[in-house]
Amino acid sequence: MASDMTQSIYPTDTAIEAVSALAEDLRRQMYAFIRRARRPVSRDEAAASVGISRKLAAFHLDKLVHAGLLRTRYDPPGGIRKVGRKPKLYEPTDTQILVSIPDRRHELLADLLLQAIVTEDDDETGMQAAMRIAAQRGRELGEAERSQARPGRLGLERGLTFCERMLDQRGFEPARESPTRLRLRNCPFHPLAAKAPDLVCGLNHAFLTGYLQGLKATTVQAVLAPRPGECCVELGQVHAPEEDCPS
Incomplete structure (x- = not known):
């Protein structure tokens, strides 16, 4: 990261x-x-x-x-x-070469946590700092991709397509379960995710939520939906909040 x-x-x-x-x-x-x-x-x-x-x-x-x-x-x-x-x-060259199947990127997780530690504010915990950094980096990436692609208004289909391409490049193995749902078959931070699921899943969720915000894909949302052996986050359609029934 x-x-x-x-x-x-x-x-x-x-x-x-x-x-x-x-x-x-x-x-x-x-x-x-x-x-x-x-x-x-x-x-x-x-x-x-x-x-x-x-x-x-x-x-x-x-x-x-x-x-x-x-x-x-x-x-x-x-x-x-x-x-x-x-x-x-x-x-x-200066390029680091790593081969791992399935894709594992523990050094990226360490980089994010390191920045969270060195930028932690007095009024936040280490966990909060990590979530802040993950969301910030997601927004930066989404904004950069939107600036480059200039996609205009993104509907659900195009929003998921942008996400699918980005996640595939980063080892998450995205798969369309349906036209409105994108599952992530691989967690690049496994097996560390199994040791601290709240932290790692929270970071993935914060990053993807930030990415969607930067991309301005307002019809897509990232939600926590853990499944064994997969990333704990899935992407799908934003649903309008349920209205209270009249009494």
Whole structure:
């Protein structure tokens, strides 16, 4: 749960591709060498580190770049400018790679709780601070998506579609049980949710309620509806409050 419940972490499918790129032994050795170097590394240096030709090293390095594990630059080594073409250099990216099936994002939960602790007001409990931060981040994400998509007035169907796409990207495995109800088949914070269900379920509910507010999806509501093995929140149609019967 960073500013939009995400950090610099690959989606699961991209992360699997990145990890599979390291299955080849020479490629994995070069990647380890470049990470340990703590500076941009030339193609010749990478080739020499594993004892292969420059051409073969280029093939493996390009695979690592394509997988998002390395990035390239053309600064002269050591900052020394020489006449001629600058060599292509390689360095690790900053992206954290995690693979978990089903999706687990405990570091996002820890990030939210950390911010709640450092911003806790004197007149609120830690639980209240966490709910405040979760709702705030949900609103920020909803506002950002509305600003980008400019969807106009959102009815129930389009509102649920926005939610479904966002939740799928964040590992909740959304599923339409009916045209008016969206269930979340996975809790990315399991098994921690089982240890503190009031806290984790409350955070999910606060985040999704904030998201709907920021998105201005006024026909959709997030409600607590726990089921074993699933996220405790579901999204559905807003129902008008029941009027008292006349006496």
